[in-house]
Amino acid sequence: MLVSLKEVLSLAEKGGFCVPAFNVYNMETAMGVLAAAEAERAPIIMQIYPRLMKEEAGYFLAPVVVAAAKKATVPVCFHLDHGPSELETTRSLRWGATGIMLDGSTLPFEENIALTKRVAETCAYVGVQVEGELGHVGTTKDTEMDPFTTPEDAKRFVEETGVACLAVAVGTAHGRYDKPPKLDIQRIKDIREATGGAALVLHGGSGVPDEEIRAAVKAGIRKMNFATDICYAFLDCCREQLNSPDCPVAVDNFMKKPINAVRDFCITRIRLVGADGKADQ
């Protein structure tokens, strides 16, 4: 069933686990993600980039995600990932998103608060909640990391913006890591405490060692994003098939294995963050 961001987050809070947020790029990745969620009876978030919410792609992909979520026998939130401005956040509401991220992390602190608050208010008119970002989570290609989120700033940000969850900078980055990242677990705990138990979000979950992920969930991460590893699961399988002598030519038949590769990867993450079996609680 299609549910709001608040609904999946409150399940996670109640059950002390983390909702995995999987980025989808086309119908096939959405099919793989949904198959994993249903196989594991896990509440999940399916999210897409703003570029895929633009007219030419959103017109096709957004209805696919909405249909998948509505058909699902587990709770699925349809979320915009990294919305940069009100243009993208508003457009995503029109496409039926039930969760919105406004990423103002590169703005000065006060501007980030003001914009996030405004978007949270607009989304609230249609019963949709917002994820904010404080402390910029960069990419694995950056030469150095931005300063980590402080508990004091996080407290003010959460109080003043009214976000449902907050993405924090605690040692992860977007992309493929050269060497495994070391997360600042104590900082996650401190931010949780300072914000009175706000739901925290970890971006750049691909490639983070399992034990770090478990510790992060224990410390209060309630949403964790996986994008890069979904792409690799899908593309590695496509490459392998293309190199095999019995490669199917009909595209739908070709896609069967990559869909299953996405499903198998997502199952490992669902179990790792403790979301398996939590759809029915």
Ligand SMILES: [Zn+2]
């Ligand atoms: Zn991200």
